[in-house]
Amino acid sequence: MSKHVFSHVLLLASWISVTTAGNCSAPERGSCAYYTECVEQTVPCGQDGYALGYGNYFCEKFRTQADAFTPKGQTWFFDTMSCLQSALVSADVSTLSCAAIRDTAFGSHAQCYYSPSMSSSICSLGLHDLLSVTRIVLEKRTLLARETYEQIVSVLEKCAGRLKDIGRLQAYAATLEMMNQP
Numbered sequence: 001m002s003k004h005v006f007s008h009v010l011l012l013a014s015w016i017s018v019t020t021a022g023n024c025s026a027p028e029r030g031s032c033a034y035y036t037e038c039v040e041q042t043v044p045c046g047q048d049g050y051a052l053g054y055g056n057y058f059c060e061k062f063r064t065q066a067d068a069f070t071p072k073g074q075t076w077f078f079d080t081m082s083c084l085q086s087a088l089v090s091a092d093v094s095t096l097s098c099a100a101i102r103d104t105a106f107g108s109h110a111q112c113y114y115s116p117s118m119s120s121s122i123c124s125l126g127l128h129d130l131l132s133v134t135r136i137v138l139e140k141r142t143l144l145a146r147e148t149y150e151q152i153v154s155v156l157e158k159c160a161g162r163l164k165d166i167g168r169l170q171a172y173a174a175t176l177e178m179m180n181q182p
Contacts, residue, residue: 027085030078032059034085038093045098050105055084061136068136073129076120083112106147110154123159 024042027034035056040049047053062077069077087108093101113122122133137148 025089027082027089029082030063032056032063032081034088035059039088039101042094043096043098043101045101049098050102054102055088055105058136059084061139065132065136068132069129070126072120073125073132076122076125076129077133079115079120080112080122083115084108087112102147106151109147109151110158113151113155114158121159122155 023033024038027038032055035051039051039055043049043051045051059081062081066074066077084105088101088105091101091104093104096104115121122130125133
């Protein structure tokens with residue numbers, strides 16, 4: 001009986017290991033668990049690290065505030081979540097330091113927001129969705145580091161050529177500036 005129970009425990013442990021590894025190499029769409037269960041478990045950087053302090057934080061904010069977005073906006077942020085997580089999967093976080101994880105992740109942000117290869121791009125969102133993005137991003141002002149501002153500028157520059165209504169871009173930029181005032 002003891003051997004039988006032991007073999008079931010080994011089988012279960014093996015299944016859990018394969019399941020976890022599978023989730024880490026192919027994060028589930030719409031889930032934020034990749035940041036806590038894969039990145040942070042592999043390279044613990046704590047609350048100030050990218051996985052918990054930025055990736056998971058904003059992933060959960062967008063996921064739990066989905067009703068603030070139109071269906072097109074929801075498609076965009078779920079596509080973006082998948083793109084951001086895939087960028088870290090491709091980088092193999094197990095070989096990176098906390099600083100390198102942060103640099104790699106931030107390095108993928110603008111392209112994931114803008115990516116014309118996805119079914120949606122931040123450039124194609126309406127003003128309602130852009131304002132929802134702005135509200136969420138500006139909720140945690142302490143995270144608005146230099147990298148965040150660089151991403152905003154990069155995305156605005158990329159979108160400028162794609163937006164038919166340049167007034168929409170100006171309104172978005174003015175809103176960013178206004179919301180960032182103390």
